[in-house]
Amino acid sequence: MMKLPTNILLPFLLILTCYNHHVSHMMIHAQTQSADSCNSNLNLGNEEITFDTNSLNCIPVWSSEDFILRYSQAGPNLWSFVLSAPNTNSYIAMGFSPNGRMVGSSAIVGWMATDGSANMKRYLLGGQTPAQVLPDQGDLQIVGNTSSLFSSSSRLYMAFQLVTNQPSQRLLYAVGDSSNPLPQAPSFRLTQHRTETATRLNYASGQGTRIKAPYSNLKRAHGILNMLGWGILIPIGVLVARYLKHLDPLWFYAHSGIQSLGFIFGLSGVIAGFVLDNRLDAKVGKHKGLGITILVYGCLQILALLARPSIDAKTRKYWNWYHYSVGRIMIVTAIVNIFYGIHLAKAGSSWNAGYGVFLGIYVITVLVLEIRMCKKK
Template sequence: MKQVDLIFFTIVLLINPCLLVLSQNAESCNSIVDFNEMVNFDTTAMFCQNVWTSKDYVLRYVQAQPGLWSFLLSAPNTDSWLGIGFSTNGLMVGSSAMVGWVYRNGTAVIKQYYLQDKDPEKVEPDAGDLTVTENSTAVFVESNRMYLGFQLNTAHPRSELLYAVGPYGRLPLANDGLRLTQHRETGSASLDYTTGRSSTKDSPYTGIKRTHGALNMLGWGILLPIGAIVARYFRQWDPIWFYSHMAIQIFGFLFGLVGFVLGFVVKDFLRAQVTHHKNIGILILILGCLQVMAVLIRPKKGSKPRKYWNWYHHNAGRILVIFAISNIFYGIRLGMEGSSWYGTYAVIVALMVIVAIILEIRLWRQR
């Protein structure tokens, strides 16, 4: 097996163990949590609800005594601020929210904000109409999940809840008055505190974001590797292998191109800070365009330049596939789509790797 192929297989196989670790960050309502040392109220006998399944948000709550309610919200820690709002009509404007975050030096902050308007400048810190019990607030990170705990003095909490997560790595700053940066993703839900039923709605751009991810996954991350496998291991079926390879790569490029464009649409709508993901995507598109142009100037078989063209075309394709698979996993993490997306794509990649290994062994034996 060639050295480049060994590097490709090693990188992909190394990704899969990481997925197991990431999936362990998910939290289940079946387990009892005991964070009594972290917060000033009992957390062992709280009701639990998966309130924002697509983002793995878990809300625990209980009426500790008449007129006193305890809340503990948890979500994957993404170096972002985490917030839960209480609304009278299900809308953001006019609601009050509890927002918390943890700086990289370990300093934790939790505040109440009044959502006066959708403009971040109109989201006021240390304001709102929630009556928060003194010394009941806490925010901490445990097992790569962020927890937001607090108690409210109220006969019955508002049932219209809002959830939001801030942009990656952009936490509120003290010299800016701890004002919140534009949220990266939002969700809303109606929670029945008696039955525990919750109906969550994702933000309106979730569908576009998932379409962006699915198209890139199908185009760059599935069809292009399959086309490369066809070109390397099925040359004995000439010219079927060539036309199959061309057709698969063309469809893969087109799907990936549409997914690339949708990525900029999502970025503008959500004002997402995804510099690394975007730059890798641009590199992948450039490599894809270079591959298309290379086909147009392909030298004839047997000519001297054909050897160098083959070297470029094969290795540029391998580099493209490696970056594409890595960026897809990275994009799933940025989109907080959870273990289902990780697991599905990991299985697909693993199957392609297994098939490639079997075919490579067969090719090696034939040689």
């Protein structure tokens, strides 16, 4: 091969080095521009935000969704806000709540339409359904010529000023679901959010803390009691009755004790559910109906135990059919309602995975014991 002189290669090497350095600089610059943090200044140009942003306090208010809030008191009865969040092709929302709950609060919602136009509206969160979320209502007094929403470096910026002596410290944030349509004229109906959170902000210190959902401990107790009672103990009691009958009469006392304990836990969970329904007025009719059905099945099993005929009675065969059938239907219904309840509560994949692991072990145990029983026969 012919070897080129160094004085010919040197200019090309210099050009290549400068090009690589320029590309790397552009990539670093692009990555920097696509992010926002409280360590960076809000340099978006005077044409985007009409009020002064130099003295805004900054706090990350929702780390999992990368929400950043900047705020300051601009006058005796005037407050400035700039909310920054990733542009997920859906809406972002910030609400001011009197009690930390979504229902009854007033919110400001912003989104970029498919044609690129910016939209920003007030909403009154009058209920939990989209029809109860009312546009252009609520108690927020926004200075009209200060409101703006725009996209910059893959983020949405929602800026506004409120006329108020002291904004509510209980703030709500929500992200829309990109699979749902954006609000459109004339109704501007807001679809169900993908996720939300509630925080308490001390405006003087800039410290923010997350507000636990109302009755969160009662919700957790409702789920645990029902899962433990109807979904774990009672199925285990069925295993005892079917595969341990050679340990007579121990199997009967173990079966009765486990089922009774499961019924007590399940009944306590249903009662907790009624209390939640009364306090939260949640729209969970199907879940509630299934829970009542399971409770009825459990009561029927208790009554069947009290009316159990002797083992040599002619009606014992029919009683067995009834007892086995109602018990199995109750367990299947309970399993369905447990997963449905996890879905309604948005409890996360850990609850599904935990109960799914138990069901997997349970099914494997049943298969092994059933095979052993068949071999003995």
